[in-house]
Amino acid sequence: MKVAVFSSKSYDEEHLTKANANAELELTFFVPQLTAQTVALSNGFDIVCCFVNDVIDNTVAKALKENGVQLVAMRCAGFNNVDLDACEKHDLPVARVPEYSPNAVAEHAVALILDLNRNIHRAFSRVRENDYSLSGLMGFDLFGKTVACVGGGRIGQSFIRIMKGFGCRVLCYDPMPSDALKETGAELVPLEQVWAESDIISLHCPLVRSTYHIINSNSLSQMKPGVMLINTSRGGLIDTPAIITALKSARVGYLGLDVYEEEANLFFEDYSDQVLQDDIFARLTTFKNVVITGHQAFFTHEALQAIAEVTLANIHHYNKGELDKMCLVKA
Numbered sequence: 001m002k003v004a005v006f007s008s009k010s011y012d013e014e015h016l017t018k019a020n021a022n023a024e025l026e027l028t029f030f031v032p033q034l035t036a037q038t039v040a041l042s043n044g045f046d047i048v049c050c051f052v053n054d055v056i057d058n059t060v061a062k063a064l065k066e067n068g069v070q071l072v073a074m075r076c077a078g079f080n081n082v083d084l085d086a087c088e089k090h091d092l093p094v095a096r097v098p099e100y101s102p103n104a105v106a107e108h109a110v111a112l113i114l115d116l117n118r119n120i121h122r123a124f125s126r127v128r129e130n131d132y133s134l135s136g137l138m139g140f141d142l143f144g145k146t147v148a149c150v151g152g153g154r155i156g157q158s159f160i161r162i163m164k165g166f167g168c169r170v171l172c173y174d175p176m177p178s179d180a181l182k183e184t185g186a187e188l189v190p191l192e193q194v195w196a197e198s199d200i201i202s203l204h205c206p207l208v209r210s211t212y213h214i215i216n217s218n219s220l221s222q223m224k225p226g227v228m229l230i231n232t233s234r235g236g237l238i239d240t241p242a243i244i245t246a247l248k249s250a251r252v253g254y255l256g257l258d259v260y261e262e263e264a265n266l267f268f269e270d271y272s273d274q275v276l277q278d279d280i281f282a283r284l285t286t287f288k289n290v291v292i293t294g295h296q297a298f299f300t301h302e303a304l305q306a307i308a309e310v311t312l313a314n315i316h317h318y319n320k321g322e323l324d325k326m327c328l329v330k331a
Helices: 010-019 058-066 084-089 102-118 120-128 154-165 191-197 217-221 240-248 279-284 301-319
Strands: 002-005 026-029 047-050 071-074 146-150 169-173 200-203 227-231 252-257 290-292
Touching: 002 010, 010 026, 010 301, 047 301, 058 084, 071 301, 102 120, 102 154, 102 200, 102 227, 102 252, 102 290, 102 301, 146 154, 146 191, 154 169, 169 191, 217 240, 240 252, 240 279
Parallel strands: 002 026, 002 047, 047 071, 146 169, 146 200, 200 227, 227 252, 252 290
Antiparallel strands: none
């Protein structure tokens, strides 16, 4: 089967090619994102393989079907840019990689916490300028602090275990807690308690209607002054103008982001020789207590290998008619 791989980078090609060592699939790699402007590239392919910021709306879904595409194989867990109703309407099943390395994302969230707390990013810059002063770099002991995890899936559970290892009191909000989550020993509490009692809040939930802008002016007003917020999940969980206001008033004392609501036209590309056009994002970068990484929490060897293997397994199962073995997403 012929597979068009969109939003392709060198590391995607390396890992997917390795996972396709038996050469059962004909993979063609395209650098552009899949959008209404690039969907013509899918003509003649049986399957499109897409990433987190590829846009599959009704227009794209219709064009994919007309071009002969039979399956949308997402090589990521998130699918908020996929119109599932439109895909169902045009008889385009959507598969995803529900988990690849929950430890990778959880560990990155913890890395952001440690960096923000101990001002590693600022200390690094100072030392490079031959400045070894400590003023402004003071942190706090994580031991004994109250840390909250919003979302108790595999990533959230990994995050909870790490933070309990630091000796933290760990709260968790999840509307449908699993037995595995309960076994982590986190205190399962309502969101209101998360907002009110947490020194650190880390988001590990999907972006759906109920979680869109879950961090907003109202929820921020309920938090402790100086709270630390971490988001390695989806940018749309945070109302960015509201968080900027909270940073200016010191309601939020630390902010660590690996995702951004308008990242689709920004992340994964090199714009170092261009002027930043996103004024809101530019404002975020001016705060010394904000650390931003470019959607790299997933970016480990283990995770990329797992993503490639599960993505191709979904395709092989589809080719064999084994839909029950696929990680399908339902509308």
